[in-house]
Amino acid sequence: MNQPPIKVLASDRSSSGTTQLFTLEVLRCNPLDESEQAYWQSYCVELTEGMTLFIALSEIREQQDPSLQFDFVCRAGICGSCGMLINGRPGLACRTLLSSLQSPTRLAPLPGFALIGDLSVDTGRWMRAMSERLQIWVDGAATERDPCEVEEPMEPSLAEDIYELDRCIECGCCVAACGTAQMRDDFVGAVGLNKLARLRLDPRDDRDDAAFYELIGDDDGVFGCMSLLGCEDVCPKDLSLGTQIAYLRRAMLREAL
Incomplete structure (x- = not known):
């Protein structure tokens, strides 16, 4: 038109x-x-x-x-x-x-x-829909964890790895630079996949791998990424977004084997 x-x-x-x-x-x-x-x-x-x-x-x-x-x-x-x-x-x-x-x-x-x-x-509407769809929160319900219970100590190196991925500010730049996101309205984008990669590192989350991979194991998730790395090029926080997507793909492959 x-x-x-x-x-x-x-x-x-x-x-x-x-x-x-x-x-x-x-x-x-x-x-x-x-x-x-x-x-x-x-x-x-x-x-x-x-x-x-x-x-x-x-x-x-x-x-x-x-x-x-x-x-x-x-x-x-x-x-x-x-x-x-x-x-x-x-x-x-x-x-x-x-x-x-x-x-x-x-x-x-x-x-x-x-x-x-x-x-x-309106980036907020998009980010909220993505977060609800991928259930981007620490879920300890599987063990009925008491919210007042003192958490187990975490290795400093692991805490640093989790913090690094949690520096995402949801600015939307990665979505705007993503060719797949511009073609597919349902693609969760690098921001969503990065948040899921962070949760997989977090020992406080009790969900098994299958529950995570069911959410992103299609063309709207990790297999929709064309690996153009436009997301990583424009990220204002210099997050290794392409690395996290590759990590999720390898983890899904291990699960399948």
Whole structure:
């Protein structure tokens, strides 16, 4: 189906003296207004030392266009709210320095998630559905463990391995960079498979391997991954997502044998 043409609007702002300006081209879209076509809108900000993309967008919303929609919470690369496409590559606005980009830079919402407006997408709905589907929680019900019972000591090396995988901030960048996720709505993505790999390491979870592998042993799980490693390339926490998917595949093979 032919897409309607995208129009380009430019905000009027002139430079003066030696002030260095940086241009951001933002894909504007209001999904609640079916009559409105998506369009690129240009904004200019005064480039300052250490300015991040998040700071630039905040300045635009405060001083130029209060209607611009984008998300943020922590501003420190922890919450994952400010994920977006930066020149076609998924990334976090709060972790991206303007000095690392070329002017003009184009910004668009992450694909694969419901669009709220402009750069704002609903990653929470997707992440919750994935978590409920894969049952991403420590399940000690098999032994009717008392929640007040003191846990058995864990080897520091094992605790470190579990913590490493638990650094995922559910920003959605890996989903947006995944070819399979863009083609298959039911694919759990690297974020889901990483969380399941973490649970397999956790001795506090009492589920057997078969219960886990039943959830991901098809094309919507580990066998849907095309091993392009786009997820690992864009992960802001540098998690070894491809390694975890390979780990789950090998574990399923051992179970089958």
